[in-house]
Amino acid sequence: MNYRAIFSLTSKDFFLYFQNRLFAVVTVVGLLAYLAVYFLLPAGVDQTLEIGFHAPAQLSSLEGAREEGLEFRSFDSEENLRKAVEEGDYVAGIAFPEDLASSVAAGERPTITLYFPPDVPDSTKSALKSTVQNWGYAATGKSVTVEFSEETLGRELVTGPIPARDRLRPLFAVFLIMTETMGLASLITEEIETKTLKALLVSPLNTAEIFLAKAITGVGLASIQAVFFMALVGGLSRSPMIVLVSLILGSAMLTGISFLIASVSSDTVSVMAWGILALIVMMIPAGGVLFPGASANWMRFIPSYYLMDSVHIAANFGAGWSDVWTHLIALTLSGLIIGGAGVKVLERRFR
């Protein structure tokens, strides 16, 4: 490998990238816009917490009740309650046993099942248990002793509720990476169309070195932007190495996509068209991050899922390597497959 030549080529690509006013402006404005949107979103969470419950008929009067920031909604079956909590529609679910009244009357200790999504703090759990105890006292005029059975639905990462803007961080980071991806695709397309690439191909550089220089440009542009953004919005305060590695692997995978886009594009407009199509597909897994429970299994076939989810759980829940290693492997493998395919098809266009 001729590293000096690769460095020269990479420097030239950076220079030309920022010479393109569109991409230079998009790079800066994109970063500023996402920072602005992030800081404009509420820093806290709505203090009224919606609780679902399933109870025998005599407790159905709780429907719509409000108590200390808690609002209750009744479910006709425990299964539907579980599902709603799992999908993130409710911060907790309470399943009362059908024989609640007879158990209490018999002096037994009925077991009440509490369902929680993974990100419910302990304080909320305690408040909910106290509320349930109070209902028992209000209903019977005496202290009712019950057993609580807790079940966490979804990922087992215990933390406080995540403000919407923090949930959006991985999404913004992927947007930034995709912007740079389109920039790189445009740069490559221009090199093909203006035939400057031909001049490089008859220099002492081989094709692999040219691809390496392009990949360094792509990964560099994309990951620097995304890391810079994450640093400014506090996304590197928890598990920073995992966030960094995820962003770099994600940038590499999306650089492969930029090679694919460049192989089918003839100018900046077609780069934009293909790029937006790729962006839409890559954004689909964002639903699972923004709306817990909305994540469907098929989303795992979209490689950006592993990027978004690993950034999300690392930056927002402080996930460790043991939580994300499968994601990182999936991201690496998809990067290798997409990058390899990108190189193959683009190489054909080089000739």
Add this chain to the structure above:
Amino acid sequence: MNEYSIVARDLAYNYGDLMAVDHIDFEVGRGEILGFLGPNGAGKTTTVKMLTGQMKPKDGEAKVLGFSVVDNVREIQGKIGICFEETNLYEGMSARENLNLFARLFEVRNFDPDHLLDRVGLSGRGDDKVQNYSKGMKQRLMVARSILHRPEILFLDEPTDGLDPGSAESIRDVILEERERGASVFLTTHNMAEADKLSDRVAFLNQGRIVALDTPHSLKQEYGSRTLKVEIVNEEGELEEREITLDTEETPENVRRLFAEHNVSTVHSKEATLEDIFIDITGRGLTE
């Protein structure tokens, strides 16, 4: 040391059923300028692509500076310079930046872009962006880029096509200077006058085959006929054109009779051009 820079033996390339280069043989000596002439589609560019490692021959073999064009592409590409027909410069960069980039890629030490720009008549314009250059200036910069690493062989594809006389002359001067330095030049063109002026030998390529290969002088002697172009004043007082073929047995008598019987106004000798010879050999012109 090998006396030839390029040796092609039975070299062939086909695009499906179309035989673009049909088993050709030729050599280019060190310090020689070979004009590779032919109309569009004759196989010139395909030949250059095979010799410069951009395409692998389908048959036959070629050696450039002793290296195989199939197995030693990288060695070859470090020692040759290519000036493409179409401008392919980084237009958003200045001339100096373009040259510096390629000097780094070719690992040229102590590179002086100003000296090179001066050689191609672009001194004082090194900091201008290439997008502001005229076609002639861009072509001169392309030539400068192709010689910045002092290549042993220079491949030039229509280097003066569509240029103003000043730019064309400046490029021709550089080509001759490179030859003086010892570089071989492989010049593909359909500008016969230029090939005649620059080339030590010319090869006529037609439908993928070399149909003639020799010095311009020998080709003219072998295939061309010299003529005498005469203008006479006829009985009505108008100018009339006559032509007498030279180098025949009847020539002296034809000339004597013309001068004895007519009022001769002007006489010019006319030599066959390479274009005439190409048409004579192939039955078609170079621009077809």
